[in-house]
Amino acid sequence: MSLYKTKRLRLIFIVYWFLLVYIIAALVWWFIALNTQNHQMALYKISEINKDDVRYEGMVETIKETERRKTAQYIGEGSIFLLLIIAGAVFIFRAVRRQFKSNQQQHNFMMAITHELKTPIAVTKLNLETLQRRKLDESQQQRLIQNTIQEANRLNTLCNNMLLASQIEAGRHNTTKEEINLSEALHECVQDFKMRFPQRILQSNIVDDLFIIGDRLLLQMGINNLIDNAIKYSPKDSVVTIDLIQDQNRILLSVKDEGRGIEVQEKKKVFDKYYRIGNAATKAAKGTGLGLYLTKKIAQQHNANISMTDNTPSGCIFTINFKSAS
Template sequence: MKKITLLPYLVLLAGILLTELITISSFTDLKLIKQQAFENTCQDYKNKILNQLNANAQVLYSSAAYISSSDSITRDEWKLFQFQNKSVSELPGIQGIGFIKKIQSGQLDQFEKLIQKEGFPDFRVKPEGPREFYTSVLYIEPFSGSNLLAFGFDAFTEPVRKKAMVLAERSNAVVISDKVFLLQDSVSEKSPGTIMFVPVFKNYSSPANNNSSQYLAGWVFSPFRMNDLITGITGKWKNENLNLTIYDNEGINPGSVLFSSDSVCTTNQTNHYYSLEMPLVFNGKTWTLHFTKYQSTPDYFSFRVVAVFSAGIFMSFLLFILAINWLKMKTKSDEIFILNQELEKSNLNKDRFISVMAHDLRSPFNTLLGFTDLLYDKFEQLNQNEQKTYSKYIHNSAHSIFRLLDDLLTWARLDTGKFPFHPAKTDLSEICKTVIADYAIVAMNKKIQLETENMNVPHIVYADNMMLKTILRNLVDNAIKFSPENGIVKIRLTQAENKITISVSDRGIGMTAEEKAKLFNISTISSKPGTANEKGTGMGLILCSDLVKKHNGSIWVESVQGSGTTVSFSLPVG
């Protein structure tokens, strides 16, 4: 029967669990690496946008300083300054850069007539209508195309532009407006935009002066289409896996979208992506940048994770196979070891067998040879009684030799596993009764009384009938042999839980502790005569011990010298 073990399967299970842990760790590390790389990319885009806004602001500051430092400038001078400043050509996404003049209510007619004399006879500040003061786009470069639509427009009449212009005046800094649609766009081609404003003050030297509005000459402004601004900063958007959406102000609101990369390059959207939301703050104005990076396959199908998992599974099954081979080798090694032990035991038993035969057969053979020599040499000189006595000695010696050889052969067959073993359900009570009946005459000749206890009910065991009889015969025979005349031998059966115990007791000569220690050891086999000088082989209890062990039972001896002996053995209930 093959030895069954869980070791290879435990090795496989441990390998798979370890592979799972390492794979999860690798997957987590990969996500962290990708997340960090993604965040770095997003930060790069944010920095590029912020840097460009600062560069645009510097152009507005320089233009505002140019107007502030001049008593008056003409349209041509404004055009030349912006050309030399490369304002339009170098700034990505810019629609133009212009100046909005602040006009007091009583100066509106004079202002309009002045501009009309410059060659614009239809010029009017629009929209028309009375108000506290007016503003008008006076200069804008390039002064052509759709930019002409802004010429004369009062930006202060539009709430979004007005809010930014007021903030710029109060902060004396460049301010970006909320989301607007530029005047330059046609109705059918409107796209989200924003406008930068910076105030222009005349003769204003004290920032602490709360009456700065009286020195306000107007605003330098620059309108942007967001698509042009962002693509001008980042280059033509070609990343089909990365989406950038810019929202006006804080938070994500579909109605406040300023820019979406989908408008310039369609993103290949999948269910596997990384996303990041980060604010961009410029002079108090906040844009919300929302990045999404899509992947064609999930991270757990990436080469790194699949490679780690595959290698782990391969190693797990390799260790599984190695464990099986090791187990087979160990099993073979154990079998060889057991065979060696059995061989050593057989050699030892052979030596013991020869030793016992040499030692225990010498005495009866000497007796046998001695008396046969006497009969042969002096047969005619011996009378009938002497011949009878010598014949009896010869008979007893031959009988002792036969019993010893029979016990030795039985033990040898049992030790090598060649003794017939046919267990079946057997009633111990009936076997005890049979053995007692067999020894009734022997006990009667020695005036020994045989007593029994608990023999009236069946005591069933699963055992070999012949072996049980052999055990009981040896125990009863020894008890009678070492009991004095008029003694008592008692055979008792007891049952407790799952075992049955048989005890054979006598009130004979007993034995010493040293003699008890040698009872079941064939290497220290010894025998002594009974109370009527009965001969023994010394093999009886050794046979009994081996036969009891064959039945998964146990045997033990209790004895006090001069008070008797009790030999007991127990067997599992059948």
């Protein structure tokens, strides 16, 4: 946020808390004034009674009882008003804070998405200009073409994630239900990443012919997000492991990396929309904060759940637990 916006928000919060304190102080003053008036009226009524009257004690007790009832009434009404004011204040404060947080996340997302769009476009343009202006040997041409295809794949993945996130938020996405060979789909995803990142070590342990009911395109998108995250957030010389096994009537798909791992306080937030570990505006790793959010949504649409655990000695393990179709 800009300095102007920060000062403006600070001023809004100061005014908010000032008004809240003023309202509570006015309520307390109202109670004290009414109770004082009630007590004075009781004393006045007692002073008007003839002390020689045989009913004097009973009349005094009746006046004091009336005074006590009014005091209890003022306390009850004041307490209800105070609770309503505090509840309303807490609700408004949390709603505003949640909105500010959402705006900040969207701001970070726009910065990240701008960078994510500009980088592959710039690389693709440079590669094509190089191919156009220079005579390169076959190996150099293939390297530039491969790099251009890789950047185009990044753009395609980014657009797919944004489109899917928009459809899910609007409730307009319809999941296709068909029997899918998950083993075959996972093999395709792993082979695609091996071609895109030939320098990375990808190990897979995939049991053949494991079937589930679901949407093949969505599942591949979710798997790609997990593998892409593992590659982005782990050292280049480390191993990324992809496993697919069957445990009774459940199918477990896991992606393990050997990165620095995730802090305890951030583990519950990694599946939130737009959330990225650390400062999303200044992170060196590429990303928009949509990958894990969409993967969780995809898992839920397939009656599966996704979990994250620590890898030993370092890194993370993301596991999707599916129900077998057999």
